[in-house]
Amino acid sequence: MNNLHSKLKDIIQEKLQDMPKRDKHGWLDGKFKGIRTLQPDNRGDVGELFIVHLLKSIGKKVKHTSATDPQFKQWDIVAP
Secondary structure, three states: OHHHHHHHHHHHHHHHHHHHHHOOOOOOOOOOHHHHHOOHHHHHHHHHHHHHHHHHHOOOOOEEOOOOEOOOOEOOEEOO
16 A cells, blocks of 8 residues: 555656646746646636626626536526
8 A cells, every 4th residue: 555655646746847847828837826726616716706806897787696506516697
């Protein structure tokens, strides 16, 4: 079992060292690099809340409801 932990650690370290070479869009050193530490669902929440704020800032009335399907965590944003 110890060997499996060691191998997993080695693979993770290798991928972490390889990340800068694969950073095509500058996310690793960019202004918003902290978003990379969030889970994918939380990243989606950031995007939704930003869009809601953006729409409101240009004068749109926005209806933003909570999750409509807990299994898939889909959200509704309505901005007529």
